Amino acid sequence: MAQLRQVQHASEYQAAPLPADYAAAISRQRLRLISNLSGGRTPYESLANPGLPTSMTEPVSFDDSSDEHELIKVRLKPVDESEDDW
Amino acid sequence: MRIHLPWLGQGDIFGEVPVIGAELDPAGNVHAYSSPGPAVLLTHDCAMDKPDKATGLPRVERLQFARLREITALSPDRQANLRGAAKKVGPFEALYLDEIPQFGETFMLLTDPYYLPARYFDLTLLAHGDHPEAESQSAIYTTPRRHDTRIGRIDAEQLDLLRQKMLAHWTRFDLDQS
Numbered sequence: 001m002a003q004l005r006q007v008q009h010a011s012e013y014q015a016a017p018l019p020a021d022y023a024a025a026i027s028r029q030r031l032r033l034i035s036n037l038s039g040g041r042t043p044y045e046s047l048a049n050p051g052l053p054t055s056m057t058e059p060v061s062f063d064d065s066s067d068e069h070e071l072i073k074v075r076l077k078p079v080d081e082s083e084d085d086w
Numbered sequence: 087m088r089i090h091l092p093w094l095g096q097g098d099i100f101g102e103v104p105v106i107g108a109e110l111d112p113a114g115n116v117h118a119y120s121s122p123g124p125a126v127l128l129t130h131d132c133a134m135d136k137p138d139k140a141t142g143l144p145r146v147e148r149l150q151f152a153r154l155r156e157i158t159a160l161s162p163d164r165q166a167n168l169r170g171a172a173k174k175v176g177p178f179e180a181l182y183l184d185e186i187p188q189f190g191e192t193f194m195l196l197t198d199p200y201y202l203p204a205r206y207f208d209l210t211l212l213a214h215g216d217h218p219e220a221e222s223q224s225a226i227y228t229t230p231r232r233h234d235t236r237i238g239r240i241d242a243e244q245l246d247l248l249r250q251k252m253l254a255h256w257t258r259f260d261l262d263q264s
Contacts, residue, residue, distance in 0.1 A: 045133075075262035079254045083176025086167040 087186055087238040092214055093227030094134050094149075094207075097240040097248060098127040101188065103233065105153045106200040124154035124186075126194050126240065128252075134228040137211055144209040144228040148201040152194045154186065160193075168193055173247065178255035181248050183240060196255045208232035 090098050105123040108116050128150040138145035157165050172182040183192045207230040215223040240248065254260050 076253075076259040077262040079178070079258050079260045080176070081258075083174070084178050084254075086164060086171065086177035086180065 087183075088241055090236045090239040091219060091227075092217065093212070093229045094127065094129075094131075094209075095239060096127060096130050097245040098236050099154065099186065099238050099240065100125050100127065100151070101235045101237040103151065103235060104202060104206075105151075106202075107153070107198065124189055124192075124237075125151040126154060126183075128152055128199055131227075134209075135211070135226070137226075142211065144204065144211055146204045146209070146228065149204050149207070150199050150201050152196065152199050154183070154189055154192050154194055156189065157182075157191045157193050173243070175247065175250045175254050175260055178251050181244065181251055183244065187237065196251060206233055 087099065101124055102122045103125050104120045105125055106118065106120045108118050111117055129146065129148075134144060134146045134149070136145050137143065157168065160168065168177070168180055168182050171177060172184070179195050179197045181194050181196075183194060186192045209228050210231055211226045212229045213224070213226050214220050214229075215225050217225075220227075239245075250261060
């Protein structure tokens, strides 16, 4: 949950300085797509907020939902932060 | 470094593309700049090979890059640390790339990625099913028709490490291989 909260915070941080007309610059269809998918994992590059959409790249593009990937399960562990020193 | 494939792939090394960054002037104001230089393609293969349903062309809009940096730009201590960690996930932000022809001993940082419009490369999808590294006989891949200045691609081990570093740097998670 700590990681999830961090992501949500990051998205809010990105959204805050966007101009008020940013959303208007994105087509309604795309906005709807982001809104519909905001509870899921796809599209991979975008993250939707209740208000403004944000994107890992800039500004938006989507539909990775048609991907058919073989299910690959991986185990993750938190990194050792000391390994990041250099 | 390996020979690059006919199609684009994550880890391709471009000898000269626009390198975009930001710097501070003496007054503390930020200035964006663009200058030609070497860079490594960060965008994942799967993100590049999807067709637009209407046009049949690649639908990717932006390609992400990280500039290639000379290791001599680092302090001697950092150079030594990076060489010593050449096969380790940490440090997460830096990937040691060893000797690259034309550019010497190099590395790249995940803390300075930037993007170029995909249209700069005039991308198309081409069949490469007869290539020995194609996934299948019917494989089609995103291929540049313009500004293709690639000189190679990073080694397979470096590409694996790059992906692990991306995971660690942006999510602070690492693969648990125990």
